[in-house]
Amino acid sequence: MRGWALSRGKPSPEAIDGGWRVQVDEPEQIARYVFPSADESVRRLTESTSPALTPIKVCASPDAVAPRLASPWVIDRTSPMMTKPALAMADAMVAADYSVASTGAGAVLIAFAMTNAGDIAAGGRVALIEDVAVFDQIWTHEAHRRRGLASAVMQTLENAAAARSAQRAILVATDAGCALYKTLGWRVYAPYTTAIAPQA
């Protein structure tokens, strides 16, 4: 949660009953709640409020979250939370017509892959929270996929994070991301379920 907020330039999470709340202030999301488990604090929150564009994220399966939701809250989706327990430096290899680089001096590091013509083809970022590297916004432009660019961006970020003393890493993956990260030594750690309150 802290890593996500840091990576996205959002305010630090505010502690609430059983979890945290982050002010997001984006057109599609006003704020978000995050809970480490599907316990009674999720029920208390959903009984007390159902704001627009303010999802609840819980580190638990949809089967565990659903019984904690008061109306009108419903399950929206579940994504895999993944970890890499030991970061390791290695060469970030890209094909000859690309290069990869990283930047960032603070707690957020950015990596990108460029074509030799100077177009950005892939990118990603990592936020450093103590010894944990929180990977975020890994992407490859559609025209450049399946050429190893995201793998190279991930390794570049891993090298930069390890150089800053990060020991382990975590992220929440899309399905395509999950397939990619499994090839890079990441493993699924827990389901991460989103609930929303549809507005009438």
Ligand SMILES: CC(C)(COP(=O)(O)OP(=O)(O)OC[C@H]1O[C@@H](n2cnc3c(N)ncnc32)[C@H](O)[C@@H]1OP(=O)(O)O)[C@@H](O)C(=O)NCCC(=O)NCCS
């Ligand atoms: C996921 C994504 C970043 C992968 O980028 P990429 O540059 O194509 O990834 P790579 O070329 O480094 O892939 C390396 C390996 O990962 C696996 N992989 C990558 N994308 C995959 C996909 N969509 N489906 C299944 N396996 C995939 C494959 O094993 C691939 O090796 P292969 O091409 O030899 O089969 C890209 O599809 C993307 O930007 N998707 C939309 C945004 C997104 O979901 N980002 C992830 C957020 S968690």
